[in-house]
Amino acid sequence: MLRIEREIRYEAERDRSFADEIKKMPGCELMDRCIQCGTCSGACPVSIFMDYTPRKVIELTRSGFKQDVLKSTTIWLCASCYACTVECPKQIGITDVMYALKQKAIEEKVYPPRFPIPVLAREFFKMVRAKGRIAETKLAILLFLKTQFLKIFGMQRLGIDLLRTGRFSPFSLIFPESMKDPAKLTRLIDRLDAKLNSRELEARLESGNPSRPCCPGGAK
Amino acid sequence: MKKYSYFPGCSLKGLGRAYEESFLAVCKALNIELKELEDWNCCGATAYMAIDEHHAVALATRDLALAEMNSTEDLLAPCAGCYLVLNKANKYLAKYPRIGGTVRQALAEEGLKYEGRIKVRHPLEVLLNDVGLEAIQQKIKSSLRGLKVAPYYGCQIVRPYAVFDDQYNPTSMDKLIEATGAKVVEFALKTKCCGGSLTGTLAKVGQEMCFNLLHEMKRRGAQVVATACPLCQFNLEVYQREIAARHKEDVRLPILYFTQLIGLALGLPKKALGLQRQIVAADRIPAECRAENPI
Secondary structure (H helix, E strand, O other): OOOOOOOOOOOHHHHHHHHHHOOOOOOOOHHOOOOOOOOHHOOOOOHHHHOOHHHHHHHHHHOOOOOHHHHHOHHOOOOOOOOHHHHHHOOOOHHHHHHHHHHHHHOOOOOOOOOOHHHHHHHHHHHHHHHHHOOHHHHHHHHHHOOOOOHHHHHHHHHHHHHHOOOOOOOOHHHOOOOOOOHHHHHHHHHHHHHHHHHHHHHHHHHOOOOOOOOHHOOO | OOEEEOOOOOOOHHHOOHHHHHHHHHHOOOEEEEEEOOOOOOOOOOHHHHHOHHEEEEEHHHHHHHHHHHHHOOOEEOOOHHHHHHHHHHHHHHOHHHHHHHHHHHHHHOOOOOOOOOOOOOOOHHHHHHHOOOHHHOOOOOOOOOOOEEEEOOOOEEEOOOOOOOOOOOOOHHHHHHHOOOEEOOOOOOOOOOOOOOOHHHHHHHHHHHHHHHHHHHHHHOOOOOOOOOOHHHHHHHHHHHHHHHHOOOOOEEEEEEHHHHHHHHOOOOOHHHHOOOOOOOOOOHHHHHHHHOO
16 A cells, blocks of 8 residues: 655644753753754764664754654664764754653653663663662563563573673572662652652643643653 | 772672672772762663653762762762763752752752762772872783783763763773783774663664674774773673674674773782673683783
8 A cells, every 4th residue: 555644744733842841951952053064963873773863853853843753763772872962063962852852752652662762761760769779680681571572582691691600690680789778769759759740730830731740751 | 098989880789790899809909998888879870861850860969969978088980871970960960950959959858968079080080090000000910911902981981071081082091901011902983882771672783883893893903802881891792692693703802891901910819800700701811911922
């Protein structure tokens, strides 16, 4: 079947409030300075795998093409190497823009089901909230169970290597690396959530738009 | 005796424990006293920034507060990820009062206070500038002369906050390696990304990035690679078998921490440096030095 879709977007379809929202996030303030030179895309070691290069993502974001950027592979491929950020002649925090877009995409759950990168971010968030620290091997196993179950069978050799060299002990799956008193950190995160929730509520009441409930990453 | 606070981070207690073992052993040998933060928490790494910047800053600030409330010394963070995140938190607290205010309020309710005085530093800088090459050279017991080492810095030590080295062509690790007697292999990809957590999430992409690095290191004649980040070390070491099969190319290279190489040169026992934890064994290192250099 031939798929026929409109390839041109009408200006009215742009979501300007999205662009404004992202521009307020830390590191993203200077996005309007972008001269579309493409230095970021050239510096990026993963741009060859992306659907939109970083340069395009910046333009799409500041122009308000919300769905296009939030559904792009670009934001997930960014490995936080900061090459774009240090190369940008306009000092735009491009890595931070990617973080801001990841946050939005996770919040609105616009990624394919079982896509490993947002799942990893959320499992990471939950483990730190509960234990205060990350048990890497346990996190990796959890990630594989939740995203690409079958691939875990291809990992035996790596598992054996890690066991043999004492870098991983099965004991740590039951008693993972943890703070002495992880409740201290859980409490801190909950206190922070309470503050962010009440602040967001205030902001929403002020703007007359009491819609979105706040729960970072929907992780709880 | 030089004194510092020490933030190990999760990796140095887990898959990267050889980094902690060798770092502690080298510090002891060089008369550096470290005090590990009491009941520290995960710095948040890159994952927390993808969830929420307030949470990310709060996690790191709790650790900075622990450091500030218990001492006035600089805080050493050997893991590149922790080093970046703790520095980033310091920057955000100063630059974004709104985030800083909320985070500090939450910390205050937990009896913690951070005024922003802690300087976060990397062991590369401390060994180079505080201890000094001369002091290290004086303690060398078994020179690594003849060994060809590719120093791999990765991303997060030099970008975007490194104040102690050049972002494009860092040389701090080069100098430390040369102090052990080994020869530094020049290669242009020393700050190119290894893929970070992509090796675990999108394996093909991550391994492709590791291949580029390994290929170039080998092509330049490296016999061993020195790293300063637990994730770089892991990525470059454990996927060599898969990478070799995919690219039909021998990419076998022992991937060490720079602290392990310094430790070897200081004559410290292999076990104290965690060398038994190598998956790609580095057994041949001393022999290679002698073979290359019969003196």
